[in-house]
Amino acid sequence: MSPFYNCFVRLVIVIIAIQSLSVAKAQQSALQGNLNFYGEISLFKALDSLRTTGIPLAYSFNKLTNQSLDLEKGMTVKEFLSKLSEELIADITYNGNQIIISPHTPKNYTIHGVVRNVESGEHIIGATLQVGDGSTGTTTNGYGYFSITLKEGDYKVLLSHLNFQEKEITVALYRNLFIEASLSSKVTELDEVVVSSLANNRNLTENIPSIDRISISEADGQIPYFLGEVDIIQNALLKPGIRAIGEDASGIHVRGGNVDQNLTLLDEATIYNPNHFYGLISVFNPEAVNNVRIMKGFMPPSYGGRTSSVIEVRQKEGNANKTHFSGGIGVLSARALLEGPIHKGKSSYLISGRQSLLNLSIDDFASTSVRRNRIRFQDLNIKLNFKYSQASTYYLSGYIGNDRNIVGLNSTRNWGNRMLNFRWNYLFSPKLFSNFNVFVSEYNYRIESTDVPGAFVGRSKIADYSAKVNFTLVPNPNNEITFGIGTIYHRLLPGIREPLDQNSNTNRVELENEQGFESAAHISHETSLDKWSFHYGVRLSSLHTIGPGSVFEYRDGIPSADSAIIDTTRFQSTELIYRDANLEPRLSVNYRLNEKTSIKTSFTRTAQYIHLISNTISPAPTDIWKLSNRYIPPTVSNQFTLGLYKNLKNNTWELSSEIYYKDIENNIQYQNGADLIFNQNIETEIILSEARAYGLELYAKKKIGRLQGWISYTLSRAESRINEFENTDFVLENHDKTHDFSTSWSIRLSNRWSTSANFVYNSGIPVTLPTDKYVFENNLVPHFQFRNNGRLPDYHRLDLSIKWEGQNFKKSGKRRKNQDYWIFTIYNAYARQNAYSYFFRESPTDPGIGQVVKYSIFGTIIPALTYNFRF
Template identity: 40%
Template sequence: MKSKLLLIAVMLTAGKAMAQQKHTISGTIKSKAKGETLIGATVRVSGGGGTTTNEYGFYSITLTDGSHKLEFSSMGLQTYQSAFVLRKDTVINISLEDESVSLGAVTVTGTSTKRSLSTPQMGLEKLTTKEMKNVPVLLGERDAIKVIQLLPGIKSAGDGNAGMYVRGGAADQNLILLDEAPVYNASHLLGFFSTFNSDAIKDIAVYKGGMPAQYGGRLSSVLDIKMNDGNNQDFGVSGGIGLISAKLNVEGPIQKDKSSFLVTGRRTYADMFLKLSSDSSLNNNTLYFYDINAKMNYELGEKDKLYLSGYFGKDKLGVGDLFGLQWGNTTATLRWNHIFNNKLFSNTSLIYSNYDYTISINSGSVNADIYSKIRDYNLKEELQWYPSASHNIRFGINSIYHTITPGQVTTSETSQINARTLEDRYSWENALYATDSWKMSDKLSMTYGLRLSSFSVLGKGDFFNIDRDGKILDTLHYKSGAFVKTYLNLEPRLALSYKLNSSSSLKASYVRNTQNLHLISNSTTSSPTDKWVASTNIIKPEISDQYSLGFYKDLFNGDYELTVETYYKSLQNQIDYRDGANVNTVSNAIESELLFGKGRAYGIEWLFKKRVGKFSGWLSYTLSKTERQIDGINNNKWYNARQDRTHDVAIVAMYQLSKKWTLSANWIYYTGDAITYPSGKYQIDGQTVYYFTGRNTYRMPDYHRLDLGATLQLKKRKRWSSELAFSLYNAYGRENAYTITFEDSKEDPNKTVAKQTALFKFIPSISYNFKF
């Protein structure tokens, strides 16, 4: 009897094991029209569960034996449903049709861009090409970074400045990636435009909190931009002509279904208008920028794909032969994707990045060129492992070799300035990371990870010991390749999400970040000539600990969404300049001009968004505070950081008036920047000298602006489409302050007059865009 019972138990156990046997479905999801892989496409399983594709369109999901129905969807494409019986590991590659193409008997449902309620990721904002296309911007130039700054927690650094402040962070605390390559200056024309041509962009993701462990090196945010791969089905040309710039995009297959290319170019021609002037003081000036994006990819087989992408951009400004300034970025990325099996995906990247600028001065007895650069060589290896339906694990390594040339001064024989070269600075940055996204239950999900970062300061060069007053006590010389100082930091990440019901959830996260590259400036606005410096034996890594809590709600059957997030950020080793410092002096010991302390930033962000329908848009509001406390500044008391703003509001609206007309508008308001104004003045030899007391105790005037836009669809056929885009920047002519300067009153020298300079009143524009 016992043996029979045992046999029955074994049979039941075996039957249950067979019934619970699991298999993995994997594959790649693409756009059928262009053959491009889709980032973040959704795979849903009837009855619950699902996954999304990674940055290269790959997905993997493990299910039990039996009948299943899968739904594949991506924004702007038709949803595809497939029913089948799963008996073994299966590869399902999907190509999704455009919404305008009929799929016959296949079930089609609408897709939306709504934020996931179940994933633990917080502080993530994504932009669609439609939103970038319709939001009115300066001179009609579609600009991804300018549109991003209309989202909560992301603040514009102001007119004429491409920098952005994210949750109290400075402009240099944002990691900007273009196909994984760091971009150190994302501005054209002194910040009026960004370096990113919208025609070359495939996907934009902004992480302003809870950054995954694969990202590191900056404190505040990650702006991850992926370029289009190029159409491997058919050749296409698109472009546009505006008031100050023109652009052209060419793409097509090298070998159909296997490989493709993309080349996008853009150039302004403001300098050409200057040459038409009869005024010799204008027609000899230089004012333009250009950029080129290029990409190729090739499928080596079913499991291997190779990508090569690059960017080159340059700005040139000049006043005759007297003064010239040029700066630019160069990036290149070589990537190899390999699928080991249906659960393991690999990406290997070799990355190059270079940013440099040159200042030319030819005035009287001064004839000199000043050159500076920052250059990176970067190796990254990442594996994505899908061990079960509940876990998605990433782990990898990253190694970067930095070279910073702080300044080379070359002169002519007649120049009164002596030639001089500051010592190059070398450093080696490494990271080892792992992260796991764990679906613990239908309601509870968690992402946890750890990043181990290492930053080694390397010779050759002189390094210094400095006292509290900035005086050099000792000079230490290191040979080439010698290790001066190594900083090790553990950077944990943790994020949780809990679904309250089918339409709402709560999320919480904690993340630690470190930063070893710092932008040094004591001007009121960012400049292409601001200096990048690496951590040294004196300049320590900046450290940030950010805590976030959020509530997320879908409203009215998912047509609207409400997001509320609050955060607190504790900052260590923050950098500011001494009173009266000049960080542009030609000196190796820049540390003598700097002070170090702590900071804090906290706030709450609201986003109310309408996603679908003829009328769409969003309302964002941020209430925040950002402060620093550094011994030697403001009597050692807490003071406002330069980027501190109490209120920040953006209203964005888009309306599909008809099949041909789309209208748009946005209104922006924010509190004026914290700034240091003179508290008094005195005379020395007939010259007025101003003196200053508290740091950043005053405010610039509040900023607000209304922009209007309209797009007219001229023709829209299968092989040809064209449109006219109209915009009016600063529609009611608000003269927002760019700078405020002080001078003695001409009537009474004892009185001081403040003068405000505004860049723009209202600027209309029109551009013509085409595609075939």
């Protein structure tokens, strides 16, 4: 291009710019001029008068509607045009030097904002907003935000939530609005029966089938269990499809999946071992928890990494208005929580701790010091949140938990999780919500043995470092698009064992660390069309493991034994060792048959790149995790669900029936007698299997009234077969339970007394029974020819509790600032000796004769008393 041509183009641009500026300047001065008319005048006459003064107006009387105007004296042309626009008489468009006046067409505007608890200022998750007659509406998302786009107009919006009093607000929607709405907690009255007919039908409308929710503040979230402890995992076990092997819940199985196939999140950070006290209670201090969601069927594409379920626990935010102190003490633990505003209404803090008390009891029962077994645990939860602006809120949450077990005279074990999570919620626009999240999560195990001469310290660790961002775009009430990316850097230290001090006669042994990036990108679209609504999307997940590390080459490529290793490939730091990727489509369809009934179906494919290595019946704190590699490919599951959901009696009753079928590829099992302790070649001990699970779940919940509770029944089967034996029959999994019934009810007897009861009944789990006995070195040995060829006896148990609340109201009728209550519980009320397992041993009285011994963990009634307070 020649220099002359360049100069010419620039000159033309400058001339056009000068021309435009001068036109704009002339138009500006015309608009600032006063009208030459005022008082009552018709629209058409006013426009004609203006045009005669030289204002470049364009309009058509055929399209505009003539009407009478009342104009003040001295009004400028600009003010006159603004009045036409604001009073929706006409729309004004500036096009070059021309002002186009056209008939008003209604526009879409967006209401967005948050719904808060008026007392604490905390965001309310899952609050419903219904517009007008209720045909349009939305709910607040997992962070308490909502966005809804409507045509301009005046609206009445009904805000509701099961735990809060309904509230109607009036909205004049003629521009985009930010609303910060507040709801007051419901005061449960004895005779309360009136409920909104539309407010609580979320189970019919939402697009995530097979979801269980536990709200700690609701009656059904407060059910006490073993030793009077309120526990969310024990609570979840009463819901359909969620099971533990035995009395404890150290590993839960969701719809036939393995214990490592549940993604447990605390404020979005992964928790690898959610148990205290060997699984009798979970690490989630009920004092600090707000609510729990368990997704066991459909998983939205923003979730992944585990093949069976997502257990999403959210901590409370902390009261932004008032300082409160609450807590409780029971047989098992004592807990306390302090929360309050840092800057009233804008920022808050929460700090909560829990300490076990039971360690003393175990000491007293221990028969010898060698067997003495002392265990205790602690939790510390913190949360801070800062509302920086209307569009921007920051959260910081943290957790440290620890179990300490002193065994015998010289051995101490510690294990626990800790996490720190930073979250930033930012509204880019009324329709675009974003969530930025970074977290560090660790699980540590440490053992110290002072036994000489082999005193040692052993350690293992899992550390996750994660960053992710999610966006939600809500263009209109019928469409919502969610997309985002994220990665987790996993660093696994499977084990180090080293001398305790210089005098220790033991060697340092260290297994090779593993590190890798588990990444994902996802997009999904939720849309509703008349009676149909769809939630579909895709997640692209991947794993990249990197050096330093070694990969063993086995004879014939099969990791059959250590002796089959023919070569070792060593990888340098950051060098790519292994990669894999999976496309995970997700689809959920909801068809509303009528106001009370809906049918939902879904398909979910998920891939899991990290595996728990454990061949015990239930997981132990010593268990390690391992990333997928050449010999342990990712576990992939496909799940189909079909369900019918129905609400009765003004949504007082919520009923659902759902069938599911799940197949799991590359399910991990172990060789006979697998040696998993400090084994560098763990792949030689692993067998890949194909698993499948299917079942029917029935659920009925009464959620309103003096009497509240639910009934749950599951008919299911979980089975697997080794990949190498494709033509063989499937064998029952250890956690299969054919029939599983549970029910939980609570009733408010008076303003101060209430009582609750849980009852569970299920088929015994499969057990491997011996065919023969033989003697080896005078030991009677049971011989097991066939796996899982019998079942334990059926399990059933009844728990009862009664709650007595202190006076909540003063004589003046005002609510007391201090509140307290006592709970008396009876676990295993009719002292059923449920079989936890069978032992097979030699009779102590008849040598050489075999005996089957039923072992029950709880063989008696276990009463407990807890005291709780808040002020």
